[in-house]
Amino acid sequence: MPPAPPAPLLSDTGWPRSRAGATLTIDLDAIRANYRTLRGLAAGAECAAVVKADAYGLGATRVAPALERAGARTFFVAHVDEGIALRPHVASTTRIFVLHGPLAGAEADCVRHDLIPVLNSVEQIRGWRATARGLDRPLPAAVQLDTGMSRFGLSEQDIDRIEADPDGWRGIGPGLVMSHLACADDPSDPASARQRARLLALRARLPAAPVSLAASSGIFLGPGFHFDVVRPGAALYGVAPNDSAPNPMRPVVRLQARILQTRIVGPRDGVGYGLTYRPSAPRRIATVAAGYADGFMRHAARDGRAWLGTQALPIVGRISMDSMAVDITDAPDSLTTPGAMLDLLGPQHGVDDVARGAGTIGYEILTSLGHRYHRAYVADGTPSPERT
Ligand SMILES: *Cc1c(COP(=O)(O)O)cnc(C)c1O
16 A cells, blocks of 8 residues: 555635634544444455545545545545546545546546546447547446446346447446445345345446445445445445444534524513424523524424533524524523534434434435534544634
């Protein structure tokens, strides 16, 4: 393995902490630790990292270099433009795969920016083949097979069509043959074994290449699913790979929002849009600077909590676009004055907990996190120097 490049100089991003309503802290050390955990579980396979959707909302240009320091040499994004944006931030020898492959006409951009497309259809294979012919050299690609999820990839009939074509796989240097599991988060679901068997049958008809099937949850299905390359995303960022065991991943994000104003709300008053919360006795209510535009969906109010250290404080009423109301009656007044921070995601309450309350999954909580935060990246145990 080549020596790790020097630690990138980290600075905070987003809004200045002093003026931002909320601070999102992203622990790059935890992401690296999660990478090492997953790589250890899939020993023998290469552990790639999925950094699509801006590394699940956490900042691909920060996360990918941090993962390179932990040894990652292969990244996956969804769109060509995500790959173009990432390319200057990783080593020239690091591979970037584009899961959607190129839209027709974008092949030259893939070549120019040194991106490897995942070819999902006969049309994409033809387009890539023509690009290779134009350059008079084979071009690396991944070929995706649909083994049962019916989302991306070649069907058996598509493979028939390519075999019937005199140009076949010519010019396609398959760097990878891959597929994706639909039900890997439920280890008891027989669909995963069926998809695995289908992958083995279909790949035999393709030129020899390393094979990849498992994303985060698939890694936990055991060595039979690891093949040559594993492709975790969510688990790197602390999301639980399945519900059937305690989450082995380290939490990565903390979201702290400030109290903007406090007031006593009496039995004749209501709180928020629709006045849906009406206390039966006087309560002390804080207006907190995060709302659904910041990724705190209105559903999160149902059974939602903010935290003052280890003390849970209920979110009450409807969540607004820019704020929410929290009942701080039981918290010490001195710790809940305007400017004080409450945890919305944090040590007591992670992305999966918030997701459960909101009727969604940790993935959606992460990728919904907004852009109106002060962002602090923690690396090598220290927060980045503060921007003011
Ligand atoms: C998103 C994605 C991944 C990563 O999935 P996680 O569940 O986040 O680990 C891997 N492979 C493909 C094809 C994907 O679309």
